[in-house]
Amino acid sequence: MSLFWRIFALNAVVLGTATALLLWAPVTVSVPVLLTEAIILVGGLAVMLVANAALLRLGLSPLARLTKLMTTVDLLRPGQRLPASGGGEVAEVIRTFNAMLERLEQERATSSARALLAQEAERRRIAQELHDEVGQSMTAVLLGLKRAADDAPSPLRAELHEAQEITRESLDEVRRLVRRLRPGVLDDLGLVSALTSLTEDFATHTGLHVTRRFDTDLPALSPEAELVLYRVAQESLTDVARHADAQRVSVALRLADESVVLTVTDDGSGIRTPREGAGIRGMRERALLIGGSLEISPASRTGTRVQLTAPHARSSPDHA
Template identity: 65%
Template sequence: MSLFWRIFLLNAVVLVLAAAALLLGPVTVSTPVLFTEAVVLSGGLAVMLVANAVLLRVGLAPLDRLTRAMTTTDLLRPGPRPTPTGHGEIARLIRTFNTMLDRLEAERGDSAARALSAQEAERSRVARELHDEVGQTLTAVLLELKRVADHAPPTVRDELRQVQETTRGGLDEIRRIARRLRPGVLEELGLVSALKALTTEIAGHSGLSVRRRFDGHLPDLGNEVELVVYRVAQEAITNVARHASAGHLDLTLSHDRDRVDLRIRDDGRGLGDSAEGSGIRGMRERALLIGAGLTVHSEPGGGTEVRLRVPIPTRSS
């Protein structure tokens, strides 16, 4: 039965019952209308309106739940689907909405995976060019400066030495950027070594005091999952160094029977009332790609905690 006919029949039932009560009951209407008759009719009308409102509220309650779900749905934070309660068109509408959400989440996941894959490929290309082209060029410049400085008069030699140091600092910075773009330590030595190198580098440049704890015998997560964990940790730690005004940072990588937990907590100023930026949304997109859950908890003046819960991949025998 369509929604139109359901509402029509609900109103028809109320009106028929009211007409039957008026025809078969002791109530009559005089001309002019007596006060008692007006009271009875007013009370009957009030009863009709209340009964109609209750019936409509019960019948349209699933639509209210669907409206709330539509206004609160976030594809980056998948939640439970609204239950397809009700009958006829309402239940079909809720099922259609759930199907649409499934399709949108799948399409967003595919597009995000392609975008992040392209981003990683571009990062690797830029890192290689920085290392192979710019790095080698600056290395050649350093060697030439050394050769010139060795044969230069003393008045010019000191200035050439300063240029050497500036060039060497630029070369070190380029190498650091290349390492962040393409974490070779992650590919060669694994996730724990890459996280240690990342925190050591951040601490050296930002002055953060970093405390690390890694569980022993971490399960093999696979290259794709380890890259996501590393990128989430990299983004979170970079945000702390740049924006949190923190002095201490704790990084924990632990595991239990079915998942690996990454926790990064600082003692900075917290997120406050500011909306989530592109960095956090990027972390959420990466977490969705591997079926992980990401939570960002912050208290004003109490720091921020980023937690990534990664399910351990099952190995088919």
């Protein structure tokens, strides 16, 4: 039944019931109308309006739920659907909207995957150039300064040693940037070693106390899944250093059913605003890349918990 005929039928039921009551009920209307008769008529009208409103709300409630979903749907949180039971125009609109959401989620996941893979390729290229060109050039400069300092007179030797230290610190910074752009330890030694190196470097540069808890029976993951887990941990620690005002950070990696769960928890000021910035949305896009899910919630006492659940039994989607 179409929406028009459903609404027409609802109103017909209400008006027919009211007409039947007027025909068969022993009620008369005087001229002028008595107070008791007016009360009865007004009461009957109120009952009729309430019944009509209730029936219309019942018939149009699927449209209200659809409108609410339209205003709150987020393609980074897939799976939001409305049941489209029954027939009629409303059910067809809901089914069409669900199909549109499915198509948009697939297109968003495909485009995000391409963008992220291109971003990682560019990071790999920049890291390689920094390592091969800038790093080697600075190493050559450092060796030249050492030879010059060995042969220089005493007053100039101190200045050359100072230039050596500045160059060495700059070289260390370049190497740190290379590790952030493309963690070579992730390719060579795996995810646990990469996260260990990441947290140690984070603790050294921020002075925060970092606790690590990694399960020993973790399954083998695809390179895409390992890279996503590493990047989410990296972004979470960066957010802690910038915004959390924390003293302690915990990084955990554990096996749960058919998934590997990464949890980064801090004891900082917690989530201050429900608005998600580019960093969080980027983490959600990375989670979708491997079919995972990201949850950000307040910690048990204070601070924030970032949890990424990455299924390891499923193969990564085809991004060709």
